[in-house]
Structure formats: structure tokens, C-alpha cells
Amino acid sequence: MPATQSSNHVRPAAIHAQGWAWRHAGRSTPAIQDLDLRIEPGERVLLLGPSGAGKSTLLHALAGVLGDEEDDSDETGSLLIDGVAPREQRGGAGLMQQDPETQVVLSRVGDDVAFGAENLAVPRDEIWARVHEALDDVGLRTAAGGGLALDHPTAALSGGQKQRLALAGILAMRPGLILLDEPTANLDPVGVLEVRDAVQRCLDKTGATLVVVEHRVSVWKDLVDRIVVLQPPSAGGGVLLDGTPDQVLTEARTMLMAAGVWVPGYVPATRARRTTTQETGGHESTAQFLLVAQDLAVSREKPRRRRFKTIPPVPVQSGISAQVRAGQALTITGPNGAGKSTFALTLAGLLAPVDGKVSAAVELSEGAGIDPFKWKADQLISRIGTVFQEPEHQFVTGKVLDELMFGPKHLGHGEERVDELVERLRLTHLVDANPYTLSGGEKRRLSVATVLAAHPKVLVLDEPTFGQDANTWAELASFLSELLDAGTAVVSVTHDEEFSAVLGGTELRLDPATPRVPDSQSQPARQEAGAA
Structure with missing residues (x-):
């Protein structure tokens, strides 16, 4: 079936958190707390903060997949997408996670991209128009991207291709909000650029709102127009810094480094190793x-x-x-x-x-x-x-x-x-x-x-x-x-x-x-x- 341009419109989402906090079941302290945050439709936001600041928790909450009414988790304040609680409009946001392997659902490329749209009860003809369009948008049908057919086995894809496949599945759902949780963490340098560039092409085309979590700032700083830094609950929670990438990275560089943020050009000091003859280029090591x-x-x-x-x-x-x-x-x-x-x-x-x-x-x-x-x-x-x-x-x-x-x-x-x-x-x-x-x-x-x-x-x-x-x-x-x-x-x-x-x-x-x-x-x- 030839690719066709779908008429369905992507409406960029707005996010509003007010005094929002979440405590996981079985935990005595919250994973994130006192969050006041507003993200306007179409904004591209890089979410930073030390490990344990609640970044992934926020993304899972926005995707509507965080907890349910049966467990003893606890939520306070409000977190809304376009004025509605995320769990009441699942499918309105698309979440791409760290591990490429865990996001592949079906054995063939086309079926995997179609899976999300099928679960949203999109008409069949519309689904396959979206599948073709999404694969084109992420570059998987080009010669450089592998020129993949719809029946190409997903098991044969590289890590970078699997992440782009996951992105295609999200795009086929036509969400107004794209959520990326360290999507390049397990990828080689080539795969990192493949995914980053695919995301940029999709955002330029759809205008969707983006929230991306990534420790390595340099990968995303030129794609986003805003950086938000979260504090862990142990330090009071909430937003520590919020501004343009240049403003945040220049004016608060020392503060960011102290908070554990990977600002460009910064490598933290570590304990020095004792050298061996092998490591210093001498005779072969006699180590056992x-x-x-x-x-x-x-x-x-x-x-x-x-x-x-x-x-x-x-x-x-x-x-x-x-x-x-x-x-x-x-x-x-x-x-x-x-x-x-x-x-x-x-x-x-x-x-x-x-x-x-x-x-x-x-x-x-x-x-x-x-x-x-x-x-x-x-x-x-x-x-x-x-x-x-x-x-x-x-x-x-x-x-x-x-x-x-x-x-x-x-x-x-x-x-x-x-x-x-x-x-x-x-x-x-x-x-x-x-x-x-x-x-x-x-x-x-x-x-x-x-x-x-x-x-x-x-x-x-x-x-x-x-x-x-x-x-x-x-x-x-x-x-x-x-x-x-x-x-x-x-x-x-x-x-x-x-x-x-x-x-x-x-x-x-x-x-x-x-x-x-x-x-x-x-x-x-x-x-x-x-x-x-």
C-alpha cells in the first residue's frame, strides 16, 4: 500500500502541575514532591536532576501508567494534561523508555508500529496510512535507515533502529505529548544521533510537545528550548532551575555540577588507579x-x-x-x-x-x-x-x-x-x-x-x-x-x-x-x- 498523508491533526498538549507529589506503594517518602510546573503547547523541555529526583516518575505519571487505585501509593496536588488527569486519557501521551529491547511488542516492523493505534481503535485504513507515514518520519524506510519492509523481523534490528521503531509506534498514535525517558542511554554514538535526529524531524513536522529526560545534556541542548532541573525530595523537591538552555547552563553551571548534572565539558573527578606495567605500555603484565x-x-x-x-x-x-x-x-x-x-x-x-x-x-x-x-x-x-x-x-x-x-x-x-x-x-x-x-x-x-x-x-x-x-x-x-x-x-x-x-x-x-x-x-x- 503506498504511503498517504493523513489528515489527522496533532494537537500539542499543555502540562500543568500544582503542588504535585507521588509516593510509591511501600515507600515511606515520596519519589517526587512539591512540583509546580507549566509547559505550554509545543514546547520542547529537557528535564534534568540528580538520580532519584523523580524525573522518570513524572514521565510515567504523564503517560498515565503510574500506579492505580488498588495499591497503597499516594498522590497529592494535581497533574493535568490539557486540564485532564493523564490516566483518564491514556494514549494522549506517548512514552519511549530507556531499553530498546523491552519496547518491541510484535515480531514484524509494520505490526509493531500499528500496535498502539490498534489499541486506540483507529480505523484499519487509517492505521496503515499512519504506519507508512511514521516509518518515513523516523527514517526507517530510507536506504540510510535500512530500507525496512513492513514484514522485516524486529528481532533483526539494531538498538538504534529499535528505538526509532518505538518512536514510530508513538507517532502512529498521534499523541500531542511525546515523553522520552533516557532514550539513548544504551546506544552507541551512531545510534544516539539516529534517535536524536529522528525526534527532531518528527517534532518539526507535528509540533508536538516534548519532555525528554537525559543525563547527558549535550545530546539534546540544541533541540530543546527550555531546561527544567528538579530537586530530589530529600533536598526539598520541586523545581531547582528553569530557563533557556544557554541561560541555565551558563548562569548555573557550578550549581548544576554540584547537583550531579552532566553539563557539557564536565567529567567529575574519580579515584586514581594504581598503574600496571601493561597499562603504562611496558612489558606484558604478570597478573594472574x-x-x-x-x-x-x-x-x-x-x-x-x-x-x-x-x-x-x-x-x-x-x-x-x-x-x-x-x-x-x-x-x-x-x-x-x-x-x-x-x-x-x-x-x-x-x-x-x-x-x-x-x-x-x-x-x-x-x-x-x-x-x-x-x-x-x-x-x-x-x-x-x-x-x-x-x-x-x-x-x-x-x-x-x-x-x-x-x-x-x-x-x-x-x-x-x-x-x-x-x-x-x-x-x-x-x-x-x-x-x-x-x-x-x-x-x-x-x-x-x-x-x-x-x-x-x-x-x-x-x-x-x-x-x-x-x-x-x-x-x-x-x-x-x-x-x-x-x-x-x-x-x-x-x-x-x-x-x-x-x-x-x-x-x-x-x-x-x-x-x-x-x-x-x-x-x-x-x-x-x-x-x-
Whole structure:
């Protein structure tokens, strides 16, 4: 069906908050409080503030998906979109979240874009006109964007393409308010620009109101016409600063840095690492090997049975060789879709290799065997601790303190490290909270703390700094630096160049493999000393 121009009009929304506050169920203190804010139709607003200031809570409230009348959450004051409570007009605002993976609903591109409009009971012919138009608007039907057909599998998209797909689904709903919650946090630099530019094209065309939450100001400051900085409830809540980007970033730069805002050109000070001969370009390090990957091929797929044959999965990456040494950092870099997380999970013993092998040294295995994938759960978590890209995937209790105690209790370890972790990772005020009610940055710090509480010798981290303000970023980077100097090996999947520079060590860059090419033709990834 050819693309057609829809006649449906987007009416930019107005936002008005007056003395608004929200307390999550099970929390003794509010996530956001005393908010007085007015956003006019068509304004583009960048929402800033330290981790825990309530930015994501506000966006979820505006999308009408925050809590319901059945739980014991508490709301005071008023929050209105065009004079109506957001939950009474769901679909009037479109929310795009941090993680590209969690926003894909259906298996084909066209169906996924149509999903929201279908749920709003838009007529069928109108839906598909909107789908074509939305895909054009976000650039996914152009040659540069992949030239995607409507039946293209969503599983084959890169991270940047998935975020643009989510944006297309929002646009097909024709909301007057677009809400972006750190939409580029997990993307490589190319994906960041893809999403930012797609948002700008859509806003220029529709005139919709925009509220975007992002810690990295430089990505969005030239697209927005206003910056609003929130204070956390512990500092009194409400709006700390409000003005044009130039005004706020120039007149209040020192105040913003103190509040943990990533103002352009600012990198917070961190603890200095002890250098090693390898990191200073000298002779090869004599640090002890803990894990070795040899000619590894990796995939998240499982082998399939066809008649009497077992069909192995197609590797997302092949020919990987790397070493993990005690007290040293290994940083895994590369564009979205290159298999970085899959390799990290395989190295950590959570996925079986398609080919090649991962071997653990005697000092790490301690009698458990050479293959980490064959270790029992308690053997694995006490040796190799893994922090997933999505923090919620590793929460198992309903209370932050119980989450931290879970590993030590089941392993029979002392719990003396828990108090230190709570303080160092700024979780003291949250020990009685439900982990699922925390902000994105707080969830990430909790997921790191729960793994560290088990005292592993190897720590595998997938995007450890996403969602962190500058202050919590510096604390996390400094803490990991201390662990390295104490002999823990740290493996990080990250796009954060400043974080990689703090930890030092070596870099393993993975570039996308050509799909379904025999292993013998794929280019092996190599580990380079001193590149991180």
C-alpha cells in the first residue's frame, strides 16, 4: 500500500502541575514532591536532576501508567494534561523508555508500529496510512535507515533502529505529548544521533510537545528550548532551575555540577588507579589469568532439532579470543548489535559457547571444574558476578535490604560488606523500598551492589553507568577502581568512554559480523592492550 498523508491533526498538549507529589506503594517518602510546573503547547523541555529526583516518575505519571487505585501509593496536588488527569486519557501521551529491547511488542516492523493505534481503535485504513507515514518520519524506510519492509523481523534490528521503531509506534498514535525517558542511554554514538535526529524531524513536522529526560545534556541542548532541573525530595523537591538552555547552563553551571548534572565539558573527578606495567605500555603484565576465551563463537539462540539432526545456532559473533586477569579491567566496546552482551554472558558462564571454549583458572574455579557454564549456581555467583543490562532481571525480593542480603545468606558468607555497599552506592535512604519502585539509576546501583555482596573474583558488568548522574557515576567508577586495585577482575560492556578511561586495562572491540556467513569467513575480534 503506498504511503498517504493523513489528515489527522496533532494537537500539542499543555502540562500543568500544582503542588504535585507521588509516593510509591511501600515507600515511606515520596519519589517526587512539591512540583509546580507549566509547559505550554509545543514546547520542547529537557528535564534534568540528580538520580532519584523523580524525573522518570513524572514521565510515567504523564503517560498515565503510574500506579492505580488498588495499591497503597499516594498522590497529592494535581497533574493535568490539557486540564485532564493523564490516566483518564491514556494514549494522549506517548512514552519511549530507556531499553530498546523491552519496547518491541510484535515480531514484524509494520505490526509493531500499528500496535498502539490498534489499541486506540483507529480505523484499519487509517492505521496503515499512519504506519507508512511514521516509518518515513523516523527514517526507517530510507536506504540510510535500512530500507525496512513492513514484514522485516524486529528481532533483526539494531538498538538504534529499535528505538526509532518505538518512536514510530508513538507517532502512529498521534499523541500531542511525546515523553522520552533516557532514550539513548544504551546506544552507541551512531545510534544516539539516529534517535536524536529522528525526534527532531518528527517534532518539526507535528509540533508536538516534548519532555525528554537525559543525563547527558549535550545530546539534546540544541533541540530543546527550555531546561527544567528538579530537586530530589530529600533536598526539598520541586523545581531547582528553569530557563533557556544557554541561560541555565551558563548562569548555573557550578550549581548544576554540584547537583550531579552532566553539563557539557564536565567529567567529575574519580579515584586514581594504581598503574600496571601493561597499562603504562611496558612489558606484558604478570597478573594472574582467571578466565580465557579461545576462538569463541556466541549466540543467544539454542540448538534446534530437525528430524534426526541438531542444528546449531547461527553465531552473532565468532573467533573471539580474550583474557581476564586478576586486578585488571577488560572493556568490551563496539556498535549495537555486535554481540557484546552475548559474549559477556558467555564469558560469565551463563550461555554455552556455540564454538570455542571459555576456561577458568584453578585459582578461580577452586575445584568446580574448568568450564564456568557447567558450574552450579552457588559456585558461579561466588566466583563470577554478573550485572545484567536490565537491572530488574536480577531482583528476587521485595525489599532493597533483602536483595542485598540474599546472596550472602545463601552462600553462608558474612554480611559485613552490605553496610559498606549501601553507603558507597548511595542506597542508605532506600533500604526499605521495593526495588522495582527505584529510579533507573538507583536500580542499576542496587544491581551492582547485590552482585558485589557475594565477593566474586570476576565482575561482569553490562552498561554499568547508564542512568547515573555525574556524582553517582563518579562514586561507582571510584569504587570499581578500588576493587581492581584489590585484585578483582572487572569486565565491562560499555559505550561510556570516560568510564573506560577511569578503569584503564584493555579493550576488546567487537564489530558486527556479516549475518549467516560461515565461521571461517568471519573476522575474529582481538584484544588490544592499553586501548581502553
